[in-house]
Amino acid sequence: MSAPSAASTPRLFANRNFTLLFTGSAISAVGDQFTLVALPWLVLKLTGNPGALGLVLMVMALPRAAFMLIGGAVVDRMSPRRVLLVSRGVNTAFVVLLAALVLGGGIRMSLLYLIAAGIGLSTAFAFPAASSILPQMLPREQLQAANGLVMGLRQASMILGPVLAGLLIAGGAAPHAPGALANAHGLADARGMGLSFAVDALSFVVSLASLLLIRLPGEDRPKAAEGGVLADVVKGIRHIGADAQLRAFFLYLGLVSVFVGGPVQVGLPVLADTRLHHGAASLGLLMTSYGGGILLGNLASQRSLRLSGGRLGLLILGFDTLAGLLLAALPQAPSTTFCAILLALMGCFAGVAQVGVVSWIQRRVPIALMGRTMSLLFFVLMGVGPISAALAGALLKVTSLRTLFMGAGFLLSAIALACLSRPNLRGLGVGEAERATDPEGVSG
Incomplete structure (x- = not known):
């Protein structure tokens, strides 16, 4: 997948549905970053315990993992727009509740666990729906350009959103009032965190409005289906299992998510809080640097794949070997700036792989199985990985942050080399x- 050309972009935005989706997604993507920064910061300030952060991520991951494959099957047999509308509406309600509790001083860890579980359940349906909606509104020849724009948008939001969120959290209280960074119940940075959740909630409202205005062709006609939703899930898994390369890639991705994803999710906020000098602002800068690296990788992906002779697998494994070494070096970095440079390089590697993998899957998988295939992809990336965050948080009670990062980094390099x-x-x-045609018997 390459970046969209100047000629293809006007044609995309001449499509009313795509314009509405892109606009709503742009605002929502930036808003999402406010919660991604504020939520781990909230847990650390409530508990001071990295293990609690890992537990919150696990509570969010469990319902997402349990229902992700079902979500993909529902998307394949229903309108992805309607599934996305309902799931984002539920997510909006939980983020509004979270903002109100933090600003009002009523937030407790017990409530936070319930909210995390609710958000995880709604995203189990949102992710496969969002990844399946473009083929419903655009002709096949425009999908590559559209995906390039949408993926670039997502990474651009990772540049802008986290740094704004970090600044809002750090400066959320009136500077003239000593101790004003804490709310009435003594929670540090409460006002800034509450406002961050409120920003995300407003961005969801804009996204919901854009989805209400979109109309997809044929979405009012029920799709033919044989058997129940669970039977559809089984068909999707069997299709992936019967494809040797898809099966191998998903197994590799699962290993990386389990052994590396958790330590990174838990370790970065702890690194910013304990070793860097600017607290939440440092965390925002680190996340922004990683997002900027992914965006650069997206832009360089076409050239990188061409230079590799189209050997996507070789490129991914080589980049992951290098990324593991950079991850192991992260706790040795003497400053926020140096950490940001390392993460930007890792992001570049991830950005090249991201574009290549999505394009490869879109070419290889029948459209009737796209929701289920994407749901399994997100299951591995977002359902399995955070479960290891609970283990990473527990490990930090008995080992150092340096050991955690070095172990995860060297393990990633070893897995890629093997x-x-x-x-x-x-x-x-x-x-x-090109993308496979729909094989007989899988479209149900």
Whole structure:
């Protein structure tokens, strides 16, 4: 997938549905970053315990993991717009509640666990729906340009959103009032965190309005289906299991998510809080740097894939080997700036892989199975990985942050190097044909 050309972009925005989706998604994507920064900061300020942060992430991940595959099957048999509308509406309600509780001084960890579980359940349906909606509104020849714009938008939000959120949290109280950074119940940075959740809630309202105005062709006609939703889930899993390269890639991605995803999710906020000098602002800068690196990687992806001769698997494994070494070096960094540079480089590697993998899946998987395939992709990325965050938080009670990062980094490099010997992974992307047609019997 390459960046959209100047000629293709006007044609995309001539499509009313795409314009509405892009506008709503742009505002919502920035708002999401406020919660992604404020939520871990809230947990650390309420408890001072990295293990609690890992537990919150696990509570959010469990319902998301349990219902993600069902969400993909629901999307394949219903309108992705309607599924996305309902799931984002539920998410809006939880974020509004979270903002009110923080600003009003009523937030407690017990309530936060319930809200995290609710958000996790709603996103189990939102992610496969959002990744399946473009093929419903655009002709196939425009999908590559549209995906490039949407993915670039997502990464641009990771540049702008976290730094704004960090500044809002750090400066959320009146500077002339000593101790005003805490609310009436003594929670530090309460006003800034509450306002961050409120910003995200407002962005969801804009996204809901845009989805209400979108009309997809044929969404009022019920889709033919055989069997129940669970049978559809089984069909999707069997299709992936029968494809040797898809199966190998998903297994590799699962290993990376389990052994690396958790330590990074828990370790970065702890690194900013305990070793860097600017607190929430440092965390925002680190997340922004990573997002900026991914955006640069997106832009460089086409050239990188061309230079590699289309050997996507070889490119991913090589980049992951280098990324593991950078991750191991992160706790040795002497400043926020140096940490940001390391994360930007890791983001570049991830950005190249991200564009290549999504394009590869879109070419390889039948459209009737796209929701289920994407749901399994998100299941591995977002359902499995955060579960390891609970283990990472527990490990920080018995080991140092330096050991956690070094262990995760060297393990990532070792896994990537070992997988270079696997032909199905090493040769991924070589000689790929266009997207497969719908095989008989899977469209239900």
